Amino acid sequence: MDSSRKLRVAVDAMGGDYAPAHEVAGTLAALKETNNAFEALLVGRKQDLEEQLQKSHPTGLSYSIIPATEVITMEDSPTAALKQKRDSSLAVGIRLHQEGKADAFVSAGNTGAVLSATTLILGRTKGVSRPTIGTFLPAEGGPCLLVDAGTNVDCRPRHLFEFAIMGSIYYSLVTKKERPTVALLNVGEEKGKGTEVVNEAYKMLESSNVNFIGNVEGRDILRKKADVVVCDGFVGNIVLKFGESIPGFLKGRLSKFAQEGMVRKLIVGLAKGTLKNALRDFDPNVEGGVPVLGANGISIIGHGSSTPTGIKNMILRGVEVARAELHKHIEKALSASRSAEKPEMSLPAGAYKGE
Amino acid sequence: MDSSRKLRVAVDAMGGDYAPAHEVAGTLAALKETNNAFEALLVGRKQDLEEQLQKSHPTGLSYSIIPATEVITMEDSPTAALKQKRDSSLAVGIRLHQEGKADAFVSAGNTGAVLSATTLILGRTKGVSRPTIGTFLPAEGGPCLLVDAGTNVDCRPRHLFEFAIMGSIYYSLVTKKERPTVALLNVGEEKGKGTEVVNEAYKMLESSNVNFIGNVEGRDILRKKADVVVCDGFVGNIVLKFGESIPGFLKGRLSKFAQEGMVRKLIVGLAKGTLKNALRDFDPNVEGGVPVLGANGISIIGHGSSTPTGIKNMILRGVEVARAELHKHIEKALSASRSAEKPEMSLPAGAYKGE
Numbered sequence: 044m045d046s047s048r049k050l051r052v053a054v055d056a057m058g059g060d061y062a063p064a065h066e067v068a069g070t071l072a073a074l075k076e077t078n079n080a081f082e083a084l085l086v087g088r089k090q091d092l093e094e095q096l097q098k099s100h101p102t103g104l105s106y107s108i109i110p111a112t113e114v115i116t117m118e119d120s121p122t123a124a125l126k127q128k129r130d131s132s133l134a135v136g137i138r139l140h141q142e143g144k145a146d147a148f149v150s151a152g153n154t155g156a157v158l159s160a161t162t163l164i165l166g167r168t169k170g171v172s173r174p175t176i177g178t179f180l181p182a183e184g185g186p187c188l189l190v191d192a193g194t195n196v197d198c199r200p201r202h203l204f205e206f207a208i209m210g211s212i213y214y215s216l217v218t219k220k221e222r223p224t225v226a227l228l229n230v231g232e233e234k235g236k237g238t239e240v241v242n243e244a245y246k247m248l249e250s251s252n253v254n255f256i257g258n259v260e261g262r263d264i265l266r267k268k269a270d271v272v273v274c275d276g277f278v279g280n281i282v283l284k285f286g287e288s289i290p291g292f293l294k295g296r297l298s299k300f301a302q303e304g305m306v307r308k309l310i311v312g313l314a315k316g317t318l319k320n321a322l323r324d325f326d327p328n329v330e331g332g333v334p335v336l337g338a339n340g341i342s343i344i345g346h347g348s349s350t351p352t353g354i355k356n357m358i359l360r361g362v363e364v365a366r367a368e369l370h371k372h373i374e375k376a377l378s379a380s381r382s383a384e385k386p387e388m389s390l391p392a393g394a395y396k397g398e
Numbered sequence: 399m400d401s402s403r404k405l406r407v408a409v410d411a412m413g414g415d416y417a418p419a420h421e422v423a424g425t426l427a428a429l430k431e432t433n434n435a436f437e438a439l440l441v442g443r444k445q446d447l448e449e450q451l452q453k454s455h456p457t458g459l460s461y462s463i464i465p466a467t468e469v470i471t472m473e474d475s476p477t478a479a480l481k482q483k484r485d486s487s488l489a490v491g492i493r494l495h496q497e498g499k500a501d502a503f504v505s506a507g508n509t510g511a512v513l514s515a516t517t518l519i520l521g522r523t524k525g526v527s528r529p530t531i532g533t534f535l536p537a538e539g540g541p542c543l544l545v546d547a548g549t550n551v552d553c554r555p556r557h558l559f560e561f562a563i564m565g566s567i568y569y570s571l572v573t574k575k576e577r578p579t580v581a582l583l584n585v586g587e588e589k590g591k592g593t594e595v596v597n598e599a600y601k602m603l604e605s606s607n608v609n610f611i612g613n614v615e616g617r618d619i620l621r622k623k624a625d626v627v628v629c630d631g632f633v634g635n636i637v638l639k640f641g642e643s644i645p646g647f648l649k650g651r652l653s654k655f656a657q658e659g660m661v662r663k664l665i666v667g668l669a670k671g672t673l674k675n676a677l678r679d680f681d682p683n684v685e686g687g688v689p690v691l692g693a694n695g696i697s698i699i700g701h702g703s704s705t706p707t708g709i710k711n712m713i714l715r716g717v718e719v720a721r722a723e724l725h726k727h728i729e730k731a732l733s734a735s736r737s738a739e740k741p742e743m744s745l746p747a748g749a750y751k752g753e
Contacts, residue, residue, distance in 0.1 A: 183650055196585055197593045230551055230635040238552045238632055261639030265647040277593055278633055280585040284616030285637050289644055292620040295538055296676040307672075314669035317662075321651040 049082045049105065052361050053145035056087035057114045057132040058152025059354070060347045063087055066151070067095040069354020073362075074104040076355065081362050084109050084145055086136040111135035117347055121155035125163065133157060137164045140340050147365035149332060149357050151345035158194065161335045161342040168370050170377030173202050174337035175276070176344065177210050178283060179217070181324040182267035188214045189228075189264065189272050190336070193280030200243035203227065203273055207244075207253050208376050209336040210271040216367050218270070222254040226269035228278060229258035240275070251380065290322065331356025334364050337373060341365045404437045404460065407716050408500035411442035412469045412487040413507025414709070415702045418442055421506070422450040424709020428717075429459040431710065436717050439464050439500055441491040466490035472702055476510035480518065488512060492519045495695050502720035504687060504712050506700035513549065516690045516697040523725050525732030528557050529692035530631070531699065532565050533638060534572070536679040537622035543569045544583075544619065544627050545691070548635030555598035558582065558628055562599075562608050563731050564691040565626040571722050573625070577609040581624035583633060584613035595630070606735065645677065686711025689719050692728060696720045 056066040063085075070083045083106040085092050092108050113128040125134060133152055137160050139145040150157045158176075167174055177190030190210035195202060207225045214223040227245055229237040234245060236258060248255040259268045261282070274282070294315065301311035331353055332345035341364050345357035411421040418440075425438045438461040440447050447463050468483040480489060488507055492515050494500040505512045513531075522529055532545030545565035550557060562580045569578040582600055584592040589600060591613060603610040614623045616637070629637070649670065656666035686708055687700035696719050700712035 183647065193585060196591075228636060230548060230632055236551075241632075261636035261641075262643035264640060265643050274636075277585055277596075278636055281583060281616035281629075281633055282636060282640050285619060285640065286616075286644075288617035288620050289641075292538065293648075293673070293676070297672065300672065300676040310668050310672050313665050314672040317652065317655065317665050317669040318648070318673075321648070321655040 049080075050147070050362060050365055051082045051084055051145045052358055052365070053084045053086055053109070053136040053139045053148045054354075054358060055132045055136045055148070055150030055152050055157075056085040056092055057111070058150040058157075058347075059345065059349050060117065060151075061349075062114075062151070063091050063095050065349055065351045065354050067092065068099065068351035069349070070106060070358060071099060071101050071104055072351055072355040073358040074101075074106060077359070077362070079103075079105040081358075082106070083358070084136075084139060086111050086139070087132040088112060088114070109135065109139065115153050115156050117153050119153055119156060121153060121159040124153070124156050125160055133160055134164070137161065137342065140342070141165055147341035147343065147361040149343040149345065149361040151332070151347055151349040151354060151357060154344055154347070157342065157344050158335065161338045161340075165338045165340040165342060168337050168339050168374045168377065170374060170381055171209070171337035172205055173198075174335050175202075175206050175209060176333050176335060177206075177213060177271075178279075178333060179330050180264060180286075182265045184267045185270075186218065187264055187267050187270065187272055188223075189274070189279055189283065191274065191276040191279045192283055192333070193276045195275060196277040196280075198240060198275035198277075200240055200247055203240065203244035203275065204247040204251070204380070205337070205377060207248055207255070207271065207273045208251075208380060209373050210273060211253055212372050212376060213334065213336055213369065214271050216364065216369055216372075220270065223270035224256045225253050225271040225273060226256050226259040226263075228264070228272050228274035228282075229260065232258050232260065234258070244273075290318075290325070293318065328353030328356060331358070331360050334360070334369060336369075338370060340370055405435075405502070405717060405720055406437045406439055406500045407713055407720070408439045408441055408464070408491040408494045408503045409709075409713060410487045410491045410503070410505035410507050410512075411440040411447055412466070413505040413512075413702075414700065414704050415472065415506075416704075417469075417506070418446050418450050420704055420706045420709050422447065423454065423706035424704070425461060425713060426454060426456050426459055427706055427710040428713040429456075429461060432714070432717070434458075434460040436713075437461070438713070439491075439494060441466050441494070442487040443467060443469070464490060464494065470508050470511050472508050474508060474511060476508060476514040479508070479511050480515055488515055489519070492516065492697065495697070496520055502696035502698065502716040504698040504700065504716040506687070506702055506704040506709060506712060509699055509702070512697065512699050513690065516693045516695075520693045520695040520697060523692050523694050523729045523732065525729060525736055526564070526692035527560055528553075529690050530557075530561050530564060531688050531690060532561075532568060532626075533634075533688060534685050535619060535641075537620045539622045540625075541573065542619055542622050542625065542627055543578075544629070544634055544638065546629065546631040546634045547638055547688070548631045550630060551632040551635075553595060553630035555595055555602055558595065558599035558630065559602040559606070559735070560692070560732060562603055562610070562626065562628045563606075563735060564728050565628060566608055567727050567731060568689065568691055568724065569626050571719065571724055571727075575625065578625035579611045580608050580626040580628060581611050581614040581618075583619070583627050583629035583637075584615065587613050587615065589613070599628075645673075645680070648673065683708030683711060686713070686715050689715070689724060691724075693725065695725055
């Protein structure tokens with residue numbers, strides 16, 4: 044990347060549940076916060092975006108509008124939508140990046156469609172069998188990256204091995220920790236436990252340069268036994284969705300308990316507020332978005348229900364990951380892992396410190 | 399079973415973490431509560447058991463001691479222990495059942511050893527490829543049975559299909575619900591989602607007599623979308639252990655939050671107590687124990703850390719399951735599923751209503 048010019052981020056301004064309002068507000072907030080450290084390309088319906096921009100009277104911020112007439116909704120089938128809506132903000136935005144007119148693409152739109160477009164238009168990084176997505180969980184003593192978070196359900200050992208490498212590099216970039224610990228999610232700690240696929244992946248990781256600490260169990264995720272926890276997307280999706288259901292479940296339990304008297308009602312009210320505060324960093328808007336690891340470029344996926352702060356954080360993540368050229372580090376590590384060399388597990392010092 | 403005589407339950411009195419104290423206390427409590435509805439065979443070191451019994455001066459309770467000189471500990475390797483300690487309370491107890499001298503066996507000992515002994519000594523029910531264990535979770539609106547809870551990690555479609563049938567029959571026995579709903583745990587609700595194994599199992603269940611409602615996601619377990627949720631033991635183990643870690647994680651979060659001031663400390667104290675009360679039925683002692691589904695007999699596994707109440711409930715579960723002759727219903731349903739007939743999915747009315 045030419046470091047003499049500003050980094051350009053293409054924002055799918057029509058993507059999220061509250062688009063374009065949150066998208067525009069989040070973009071302007073990111074520009075303000077970084078003092079125009081990047082250039083935002085707001086991709087979407089010109090008139091809608093202009094109307095939205097007029098509401099906040101932004102001055103002196105480095106953004107421009109890139110017109111796209113169509114919108115892929117949350118209900119659209121990913122592959123059909125990409126074929127039929129060729130002028131969607133998603134397709135136009137990601138093509139900007141593919142053609143070198145933007146250095147990163149970010150979207151809080153239809154996750155399946157963003158993933159498909161990323162794989163189809165940007166393609167895979169050399170050496171990557173399957174792109175993946177990891178999610179940070181706020182564990183005891185720092186974040187834990189669970190990867191694959193739901194992208195690839197049927198995995199072979201090589202896939203888990205690649206997730207470990209890509210997750211390790213991404214973890215290093217975000218947390219600045221140089222050799223993050225990596226573990227396989229399994230039913231027991233001892234080598235030889237679990238499925239054949241996990242066992243084969245264990246052997247591959249053991250003889251790699253990954254800072255592999257062995258197996259961890261389901262209870263170890265939130266206890267932060269490892270920085271990066273690797274599993275297939277079937278397990279990852281189920282664990283994450285099970286976890287997501289717990290705050291609501293607790294709320295229901297507490298409400299039921301409150302029905303048994305006024306004093307209890309009062310205590311439960313306090314308890315609910317306290318729990319909410321104590322779990323504030325479980326809010327997905329803090330993370331903002333996650334990159335498609337193994338894509339041949341920078342594509343960040345945010346939550347559909349992102350707040351303006353969520354959109355801002357997704358964009359800042361995009362800037363960070365684009366500056367560090369995450370995909371190039373992944374390519375280097377994976378092509379090394381395919382040759383006799385040991386793959387490099389962390390970014391070279393200073394790589395993520397910006398332009 | 400001859401219904402004219404008392405049902406006999408062999409209790410591994412040396413099994414749990416607090417054996418024989420909790421085992422003896424729990425046995426006596428079960429006899430008292432049911433007014434000697436069954437006969438307890440306390441299996442273990444004669445002297446240890448006599449000492450324990452003297453402490454509580456039980457009178458008029460229908461128990462006897464069956465001597466066994468050895469003890470399998472929690473640290474023992476299951477298969478090695480069974481080979482080396484042939485006179486262990488576990489092996490002697492389960493052989494009593496196998497020889498027809500007891501109608502059920504219960505143990506809060508080394509889970510792996512109980513499972514191995516059950517499979518080796520009792521064998522499998524005809525038609526069962528792999529015995530399994532399910533666990534009840536206190537979901538919104540009633541219990542949800544997650545099966546396999548960790549026994550079989552690498553599963554084929556036929557295994558999941560059998561878990562669905564066995565889980566359905568067991569659910570029906572415990573809750574008295576006649577045709578419990580059964581679902582496959584998956585990454586999406588639509589047919590065709592997920593792994594190949596789950597997809598094949600879907601097709602088998604669809605054309606069976608199981609009250610199959612399709613796929614459910616991780617977030618649906620505690621929301622009780624289905625009575626019985628079927629998965630392989632790899633996923634089951636990880637989900638359950640992840641879930642188990644959450645109360646401790648919340649406690650840690652709340653404690654950290656409490657450090658920020660006196661008022662917070664007070665509120666957090668209240669919140670912790672409230673949470674504990676609201677989640678009381680997550681205590682494994684309420685369930686007591688779970689039968690090995692697909693064993694050719696009745697073998698109940700309890701938690702190692704069972705309280706006397708936990709042991710009591712494990713024994714009562716054993717009595718209930720033995721009276722209903724769970725294994726015979728499973729045999730009937732599974733042999734039917736192997737022939738052209740449709741398997742029967744619930745117990746005949748009244749089957750579990752006792753002698």
